[in-house]
Amino acid sequence: MKIPELLAPAGNLEKLKIAIDYGADAVYCAGKSFGLRAKADNFTKEELELAIDYAHQRGKKVYLTLNIIAHNSDLDKLRDYLDYIDSIDIDALIVSDPGVLYLIREAGLDIDIHLSTQANTVNWASAKFWEDYGLERLILARELSIAEINEINEKTDIELETFVHGAMCISYSGRCLLSNYMTGRDANRGNCAQPCRWEYNLVENNRPGQFWEIDDDGDRGSYIMNSKDLNLFNYLPAIINAGVDSLKIEGRMKSLNYVATVTSVYRKALDNILVEGEKYQADPELANHLNKISHRPYTTGFYDGQPGKDGQNYSSSSYIRKYRYLGIVKGYLPELGQAIVQVKNKINIGDNIEFFGPGADCFEQKVTNIYSNDGEELDVANHPESIVKIPVSKEISENYIIRRHENEEN
Template identity: 40%
Template sequence: MTQQIKKKRPEVLSPAGTLEKLKVAVDYGADAVFIGGQAYGLRSRAGNFSMEEMAEGISYAHDHGVKVYVAANMVTHEGNEIGAGQWFRQLRDLGLDAVIVSDPALITICVTDAPGLEIHLSTQASSTNYETFEFWKELGLTRVVLAREVSMAELAEIRKRTSVEIEAFVHGAMCISYSGRCVLSNHMSHRDANRGGCSQSCRWKYDLYDLPFGQERRSLKGEIPEEFSMSAVDMCMIENIPDMIENGVDSLKIEGRMKSIHYVSTVTNCYKAAVDAYLESPAKFEAMKEDLIDELWKVAQRELATGFYYHRPTENEQLFGARRKIPQYQFVGEVIDFDETAMRATIRQRNVINEGDSVEFYGPGFRHFKAFIKDLHNADGQKIERAPKPMELLTITVPQKVKAGDMIRACKEGLVNLYKEDGSSVTVRA
């Protein structure tokens, strides 16, 4: 039966690789966060949560009205499932909102051993049609994370034909393999991508060789713009949030559990602002769209495209040749405290800060202002000109009010490679 599409507010779902990132995502507007535990996930190198950290994270999120999901989306080999039932029960008893699973064995164990714990189907399961959604619905799953290979037209059709919640990726890294099911890492480095050990072999640089019959191979390095690469650009749907909302997507998923707090805060802030603006008024969204795009380019990332949503990706959605755009901002610190009487902020430094540096402060709610580092003092109250030590506590004078949790970024100096209209590259100084 065709479902009536209703325009409703989708949740902004942010990545949280550590407890610190979870709290940042919550503070910067996430409606839900997804994390990893120390078992059954696909990010062995992320700062995966212990049970104690999960308990603290869930408590913090729930105190702010935010949901927490745990990714348990590995493909199990024989024996990997041992202990899963007890693990799922522990998550349920901590008050977790849902687990994200792809393996039918783990799904069965969760349903049987941890009744009451909500299950979402991972994108690893490659759900690309409404019949698949209905199949998982009959097994008790409440949400399906859409395969990243689905087009916007297919998404719209799925929404019309199923009541199952749709979670769709809107920002972050794209895998070169279908729905992330890759064996290249296994072959190149003996690290199983489907059991949490991906070495991202597709991101490596490869040489290209000429192999004339009976002759020595000859490297073509230098004869082509860049060595052979299989690396996809990142996804960005900030300009297309109206399509996601109008087509009834329930959850807008941001990838990046291994990214920095600068990334998590900035991207969460942008998508929260985009959703708020469009639901208030499409005209308001259009008016701020360029600001949202500019803001996203202040964090380190690859080039951006819309994935499979509007067309099949071509060579323009692959990384090769000179970079067409490079972020020119660097995360340098965060506000820890603010003395409104003296207009002085206590900050925790993350990168080198110099007296006189041009910086930008930003905070939840898409607040921004620019200033200069002024009256820089160290934790002992001594006036200094430069602070090179990471995580040092400093104080500065600020021209406007700031809040604990606000972030500080500086414009970087350096070289930017840009494409000219003829496709050749030119180097300019930032």
């Protein structure tokens, strides 16, 4: 069985390193312009070069997003950026706009091109068009069933990439104008205000100022465009058998905890499939880690066909947060049996905490002592980004995530 590439999001350099350390075969990221996540930290030119070096030293790949729908005012700056891209060893460019693709070809860049999901590829004929044009990969629209993906694979020879986890968009693979119309922020140039997550009421034209809640069988239904999050963990064998070459995780604006957990869980599952083959069964304990990150209720999206009303969350746009991300391990002192921890949220003496690391390695313990970086005993670590030391029950390595159940009483 051919195991596909696992492709993880990298909103900044730290998240890129986490994604790779937790098992991603490749990462996708953006520079400071021309990507569709303007509010992510993104990468300066210097950071991008460091990222490429970090990935390539470990045999991993870096894909750069240039997937805005470009206006005339973008093109001269894009030409300059393409000159820079030609000087670095990026593995592929993710593009949606034919005009951007034209400029890449005009510049003579010898680099793989992946067609963004923004291009809305939903049939095999479109896939053949892009294959004949010389592209190396299609990032398929989210609006495809497993049967449709299988048919596209059977009728083409181009690489196929599909989303398996993360946020869903109410519009066709992100081609949305709501944000432009309602806020002036262009979603197709990376600056979406996410109005699909807002709460709405009904107004009748002849009664301005009078608002009615939108109800559905007596329940509140105001968040009429709020999609649940995609989770296809339990369907990996079928997706692999459909001929998909790359499994994509959404989330360049998500936390380190999200990137580490989701990447590690899917990496472990793919490794299990490689070993077990047709005998593979999805591990519910492994899947449960996906419930420990901040997420909306899960859906399988279009996997079995058109989703019904169960694909939306009409009652709220808030996230489910069962666990709190407390910090990340920056080192281990074997002579003292202590983890060096960068604090993200408050850690108390007596907390029952969970350590989670690459390979979905997980163990729990109680916090018995906390020491400052200077060795002073503390009752609590409550300064974000501060460095503390915590005794641990087993040897641990850098970049383990620390979290605590939200209902844990201290």
